Amino acid sequence: MKPIAIKAEDISKQYRLGQVGTGTLSHDLNRFWHRIRGKEDPYLRIGEVNDRTTKGNSDYVWSLRDINFEIEQGDAVGIIGRNGAGKSTLLKLLSKVTKPTTGKIYTNGRIASLLEVGTGFHPEMTGRENVFLNGAILGMTRKEITRKFDEIVDFSGVEKYIDTPVKRYSSGMYVRLAFAVAAHLESEILIVDEVLAVGDLEFQKKCLGKMGDVSNGEGRTVLFVSHNMASIKQLCNKGIFLEKGNIRYDGNIDECINLYSNDNISADSSILEILSIKDPNLSISHFSVNGITGTMVPMNFDDNNLTIRIEGELKEDAEFELESLFFNNFDIPMMFYAPGHYEGVKKYPKGRFVIEKTIRLPEGMNKGNLYMQTYLANPGKKMYTDLKNKIRIEFEGTRMQTGWVFQIDSAGILYLK
Numbered sequence: 001m002k003p004i005a006i007k008a009e010d011i012s013k014q015y016r017l018g019q020v021g022t023g024t025l026s027h028d029l030n031r032f033w034h035r036i037r038g039k040e041d042p043y044l045r046i047g048e049v050n051d052r053t054t055k056g057n058s059d060y061v062w063s064l065r066d067i068n069f070e071i072e073q074g075d076a077v078g079i080i081g082r083n084g085a086g087k088s089t090l091l092k093l094l095s096k097v098t099k100p101t102t103g104k105i106y107t108n109g110r111i112a113s114l115l116e117v118g119t120g121f122h123p124e125m126t127g128r129e130n131v132f133l134n135g136a137i138l139g140m141t142r143k144e145i146t147r148k149f150d151e152i153v154d155f156s157g158v159e160k161y162i163d164t165p166v167k168r169y170s171s172g173m174y175v176r177l178a179f180a181v182a183a184h185l186e187s188e189i190l191i192v193d194e195v196l197a198v199g200d201l202e203f204q205k206k207c208l209g210k211m212g213d214v215s216n217g218e219g220r221t222v223l224f225v226s227h228n229m230a231s232i233k234q235l236c237n238k239g240i241f242l243e244k245g246n247i248r249y250d251g252n253i254d255e256c257i258n259l260y261s262n263d264n265i266s267a268d269s270s271i272l273e274i275l276s277i278k279d280p281n282l283s284i285s286h287f288s289v290n291g292i293t294g295t296m297v298p299m300n301f302d303d304n305n306l307t308i309r310i311e312g313e314l315k316e317d318a319e320f321e322l323e324s325l326f327f328n329n330f331d332i333p334m335m336f337y338a339p340g341h342y343e344g345v346k347k348y349p350k351g352r353f354v355i356e357k358t359i360r361l362p363e364g365m366n367k368g369n370l371y372m373q374t375y376l377a378n379p380g381k382k383m384y385t386d387l388k389n390k391i392r393i394e395f396e397g398t399r400m401q402t403g404w405v406f407q408i409d410s411a412g413i414l415y416l417k
Helices: 025-036 087-094 127-137 142-156 171-184 201-217 229-235 253-261
Strands: 004-016 060-072 076-080 102-107 111-114 189-192 221-225 238-243 246-252 275-277 282-289 296-300 305-314 318-327 333-337 346-348 351-360 368-378 385-387 391-396 406-408 413-416
Touching: 004 087, 004 221, 060 087, 060 221, 060 246, 076 087, 076 201, 076 229, 076 253, 087 102, 087 221, 111 171, 127 142, 127 171, 142 171, 171 189, 171 201, 189 201, 201 221, 201 229, 221 229, 229 253, 238 253, 246 253, 253 368, 275 282, 305 318, 305 368, 318 351
Parallel strands: 076 221, 076 238, 111 189, 189 221, 296 391
Antiparallel strands: 004 060, 004 102, 238 246, 275 385, 282 305, 305 351, 318 333, 318 346, 318 368, 333 413, 368 385, 368 391, 406 413
16 A cells, blocks of 8 residues: 555635635634633534635635545545635645634645746746745755756756746746756655646647646645646546535545536536527527436447437527537547538428437447537527537446547538547
8 A cells, every 4th residue: 555645634725705714803812812711612513615607695704514535645636626626725725825713734745836927936036036935945955956957947948037037937937947947956846737738739738747746756745726628638547626615526536527517507407497588589498418307317338329309499590500519527628419411401481490400429439428508599690599408318337448549521511439
């Protein structure tokens, strides 16, 4: 069994809303009075779940609540969740930027953190000076930093500006140098928040490759927060899914991503509930996929046909066609169905109309999910309907996909086979 690199025991973080973040003098005195009498902090009994979408009744909010997990040495862990779920707060606690309100965190080894662009950098100092400053903050000796200096500068790609004050750097140059320092200095744990999106595509690939080397080759522990599921899948072997300050899932990265991808899609809701009508002359009374009106459609590998049926009414004549776009778990488009581009847009007279289209899905689909965004449109001219969320098509079975090849069939379907 591998040694534990990070262990969290019942950690929670409470914040006070408003201009004063830590409380008022009266609150502090009240806490002190309870503490000297050996009683619990009275403000730990109050506070609400961290739901940013609704207005609460309390001035206190739990950014994190009762978090428990263990991360083994050498693991690459992706931390995912919606904005406001507590991901950055968790990384700040692990990096010891702030303390938990309750609970304890145990770490085994030095931690290098990159929580935001230019973490630990002084804007008036040059890139060279900031490399040594940041290294010292991370607990490295000057000799260790000097030994790694050339490698850091070469990786960052900002050698030309290394003796220029970093306040004159662009955001991309900032994050290039900051990541290079964090990744190359000899820490046992590397913590990276959602900062790589600032860099260009070439640098993002470079960073993911470096983090993979750090985790797999050097046996160091990596914690990575990102909304890019493809990057999370590429780098990480485990995942933690946070929701409203609580851990919803902790385990296999594939299951974690799948749960996160399905989070916005409820099998209990109907397609009509997520349908957005873009034209006031149009009304929709029925919308189903394979006869199912809900947003989750189970399918077997033997049934590759997907039938979409729409019934509605027009107040005046219109021209539109059904189009569908399919995505995988990483929100990457996998297939596009648009017969209107090839057959021409159909004209519908005033009154009731029915559209029924059958889409042949490619064979060799993996067990898992496919996500469909479908709408009525006059291509390049006008949108008549849209869906606020995608429809989930859930494949069952064990057939394995052997690979994808671009193909356009006679019905005008572009897909990856």
